[in-house]
Amino acid sequence: MALVVNRPKLSLAEKFYLPALFGGMVLTIRHFFLTLTGRKKTTMQYPDEKWDAHLPEWYRGAPTLVTDEWGRERCVSCQLCEFICPPRAITITPEEIPAADKWAKVEKRPKEFEIDMVRCIYCGLCEEVCPEQAIFLRKDYSITGYSRAEMVHNKQKLYELGGLKTGVVNKWNEKK
Amino acid sequence: MDFSAFFTPGTEIFLIWTSIAKTIGLLFLAVLPLVSLAVFAERKVSAFIQDRVGPNRVGAPTSLLGFDKDLRLAGLGQMIADPIKLVLKENFIPNSVNKFYYFIAPKLAMIPPVLVLAVLPFGSSLFGVDMVIANVNIGVLWVFAVSSLGVYGIVLAGWASNSKYPFLGGIRSSSQMISYELSLGLSVIPVFLVCGTLNLGDIVKWQVQNGWLIAPFWPQGFDLGRAFSDPKMIWDSIVAGFSFQRLLLAVPMLISFFIFLVAMFAETNRAPFDLPEAEQELVGGYHTEYSAMGFALFFLGEYAAMIAGSGVIVTLFLGGWSLPMVPDGSAGWFWGLVNIATFFAKVCALLFVFIWVRWTVPRFRYDQLMRLGWIWFFEIALANIFLTAVILAFIKR
Amino acid sequence: MSLILFWIFAGLMLLFGLGVVLMRNPVSSAMCLVVSFVGLASLFFTLDAFFIGIIQILVYAGAVMVLFLFIIMLLDLKAAPARKLNVMAWTGSGLVLVGFVALMMQVVLGNPALHAAMPALTADYDDVQQIGLALFTNFNFPFQIVGVLLLVATVGVVVLSRKELK
Numbered sequence: 001m002a003l004v005v006n007r008p009k010l011s012l013a014e015k016f017y018l019p020a021l022f023g024g025m026v027l028t029i030r031h032f033f034l035t036l037t038g039r040k041k042t043t044m045q046y047p048d049e050k051w052d053a054h055l056p057e058w059y060r061g062a063p064t065l066v067t068d069e070w071g072r073e074r075c076v077s078c079q080l081c082e083f084i085c086p087p088r089a090i091t092i093t094p095e096e097i098p099a100a101d102k103w104a105k106v107e108k109r110p111k112e113f114e115i116d117m118v119r120c121i122y123c124g125l126c127e128e129v130c131p132e133q134a135i136f137l138r139k140d141y142s143i144t145g146y147s148r149a150e151m152v153h154n155k156q157k158l159y160e161l162g163g164l165k166t167g168v169v170n171k172w173n174e175k176k
Numbered sequence: 177m178d179f180s181a182f183f184t185p186g187t188e189i190f191l192i193w194t195s196i197a198k199t200i201g202l203l204f205l206a207v208l209p210l211v212s213l214a215v216f217a218e219r220k221v222s223a224f225i226q227d228r229v230g231p232n233r234v235g236a237p238t239s240l241l242g243f244d245k246d247l248r249l250a251g252l253g254q255m256i257a258d259p260i261k262l263v264l265k266e267n268f269i270p271n272s273v274n275k276f277y278y279f280i281a282p283k284l285a286m287i288p289p290v291l292v293l294a295v296l297p298f299g300s301s302l303f304g305v306d307m308v309i310a311n312v313n314i315g316v317l318w319v320f321a322v323s324s325l326g327v328y329g330i331v332l333a334g335w336a337s338n339s340k341y342p343f344l345g346g347i348r349s350s351s352q353m354i355s356y357e358l359s360l361g362l363s364v365i366p367v368f369l370v371c372g373t374l375n376l377g378d379i380v381k382w383q384v385q386n387g388w389l390i391a392p393f394w395p396q397g398f399d400l401g402r403a404f405s406d407p408k409m410i411w412d413s414i415v416a417g418f419s420f421q422r423l424l425l426a427v428p429m430l431i432s433f434f435i436f437l438v439a440m441f442a443e444t445n446r447a448p449f450d451l452p453e454a455e456q457e458l459v460g461g462y463h464t465e466y467s468a469m470g471f472a473l474f475f476l477g478e479y480a481a482m483i484a485g486s487g488v489i490v491t492l493f494l495g496g497w498s499l500p501m502v503p504d505g506s507a508g509w510f511w512g513l514v515n516i517a518t519f520f521a522k523v524c525a526l527l528f529v530f531i532w533v534r535w536t537v538p539r540f541r542y543d544q545l546m547r548l549g550w551i552w553f554f555e556i557a558l559a560n561i562f563l564t565a566v567i568l569a570f571i572k573r
Numbered sequence: 574m575s576l577i578l579f580w581i582f583a584g585l586m587l588l589f590g591l592g593v594v595l596m597r598n599p600v601s602s603a604m605c606l607v608v609s610f611v612g613l614a615s616l617f618f619t620l621d622a623f624f625i626g627i628i629q630i631l632v633y634a635g636a637v638m639v640l641f642l643f644i645i646m647l648l649d650l651k652a653a654p655a656r657k658l659n660v661m662a663w664t665g666s667g668l669v670l671v672g673f674v675a676l677m678m679q680v681v682l683g684n685p686a687l688h689a690a691m692p693a694l695t696a697d698y699d700d701v702q703q704i705g706l707a708l709f710t711n712f713n714f715p716f717q718i719v720g721v722l723l724l725v726a727t728v729g730v731v732v733l734s735r736k737e738l739k
Contacts, residue, residue: 028532312623321634322630325634331643350639354636357636
């Protein structure tokens with residue numbers, strides 16, 4: 001069935017334009033006074049007021065590396081994150097763990113782990129793909145720097161941001 | 177050397193130095209700060225209307241002086257920061273412009289609104305000096321003549337930029353301004369009919385005695401000092417002030433006021449008539465190719481035109497510097513200052529209306545604009561003149 | 574004081590009047606004409622004829638010249654090319670000019686009214702009122718005729734510019 005949209009018949013007041021104009025003026029002045037007296041507040045003034053306390057648990061901030069309860073770096077340098085990273089922000093230089101080390105059976109660890117935060121798109125694929133639960137997206141969102149070099153997070157910085165993560169699966173402890 | 181002539185009213189040297197002092201005082205102490213304030217108010221009011229915060233950070237840099245925090249002053253420092261930014265920016269000149277007219281156009285846009293101020297009575301008198309720079313008997317015509325010259329700045333800017341958007345903006349602007357000058361001129365003729373003079377100072381004096389032109393009623397001889405001791409005086413003043421003619425005249429005066437106000441919006445290229453610089457269609461209109469100080473002059477010239485226009489409206493319809501029951505400058509310098517403050521307070525109130533309307537009403541389409549100017553306002557203003565004349569001729573009291 | 578102003582404005586007017594003729598760019602010519610009109614209005618002001626002066630600005634500089642400028646811009650006229658000096662034409666027109674100026678001087682200087690001192694204006698002389706009174710009393714009929722003439726012209730222009738006119 002064809003639908004016919006009728007042209008609206010404007011009343012005299014609507015044709016005259018002024019009542020609508022007046023209504024609009026009343027509306028805007030009401031908003032003006034509500035905002036002026038602070039009864040209507042929608043803006044959060046960012047550097048002074050922050051959302052940090054309200055960030056949800058699943059917030060995807062900067063990717064970081066974590067250590068486990070024994071101070072072991074969880075990353076085993078499998079490079080899966082490096083290969084899945086869509087903007088190729090991650091560069092890992094693997095290193096063999098010396099035989100004398102307590103964790104020699106893990107075999108590999110990252111010698112250097114770099115994430116270029118200029119490239120990172122905060123997609124969280126690295127966290128998802130990691131078989132070792134070593135890389136997590138934390139709640140840091142304000143990543144700034146004066147140069148491109150400063151924006152590359154190296155291993156030390158990544159562990160600094162990530163810190164200790166407990167309560168995840170430990171597959172390399174002594175009992176296994 | 178004898179300096180007594182400097183302080184003797186009536187001598188030529190006295191006239192010259194007081195005129196210069198009034199000009200400089202009006203421009204640099206009142207109008208330029210008011211322009212700055214208007215730009216700031218525009219941003220702040222628009223923010224509040226849209227439930228935003230607006231500029232609120234730039235204040236006094238007290239941390240430079242060793243204090244812990246900067247004073248924010250609700251962002252009032254933006255008043256100074258905005259012009260400084262405009263002055264310090266690079267003045268980029270496109271390659272293909274006509275250099276001479278490109279340079280002269282912003283100046284031509286800024287000068288007319290400043291010249292309009294010359295005939296505005298912005299106060300009664302201070303120490304016996306009339307607070308008007310040029311008290312001439314053609315006041316209102318001067319306003320129209322000078323503001324009609326404001327078209328040149330815009331048209332030349334559009335033409336000299338040698339680019340299509342500025343050109344379209346210039347063309348739109350000139351036809352719009354010419355069209356609305358007619359309604360502007362015709363809508364004030366009833367004012368002359370009622371007041372019987374073209375002199376703006378005399379129009380204000382008429383309103384001091386007979387009440388503001390848009391007021392339908394004005395008590396005659398009301399005196400606040402005697403109001404409590406002599407209640408009968410209040411009744412007497414109401415009876416003396418009542419006149420049927422005055423009541424009827426309020427109708428054409430309100431029509432005049434409305435048309436004049438709307439035509440002033442169009443003359444100053446303000447929304448809802450800001451077609452010459454319609455951002456969505458014409459990038460920036462006639463000042464697309466301008467940067468830094470050239471743009472600043474157009475920008476500030478628009479606000480200066482708003483201030484001058486508000487001043488004219490206040491003078492013609494809202495009683496100028498007068499407030500009911502406030503004496504004029506002959507009662508002492510304090511009241512002279514109160515009168516000046518009253519004038520600028522009224523101007524500020526009208527500026528707020530200008531800003532308020534801009535952030536409420538959507539832009540007119542070009543054919544709607546021309547239809548409104550030529551078919552509605554022109555005819556209503558003409559009929560209004562006849563109405564006023566008939567009331568004045570046939571209803572004596 | 575007023576004599577100095579007279580020479581300044583008269584010079585300004587003549588200078589820019591020459592500019593109208595000599596400028597190659599039509600927009601420049603139009604702008605020179607505007608300045609010339611403003612100079613003329615200033616001359617009226619120095620004679621205390623404020624009304625005529627301001628009407629000069631309002632009508633000529635503010636309305637007529639804007640339309641001129643408008644048309645010039647829409648037509649996109651190019652600057653006129655410089656032509657070779659034509660000695661014959663310059664000499665001929667120079668002779669005519671000298672003769673004309675000499676004739677004018679003789680007529681103007683021979684007029685006795687020029688040498689009589691003008692009466693001083695009274696302080697409260699209101700030229701707007703005087704012009705209004707003259708127009709609506711002594712010259713009321715011609716004034717109305719002019720009004721009708723303008724109305725007819727306006728209606729004629731509207732009719733001529735209608736698109737559907739065959």
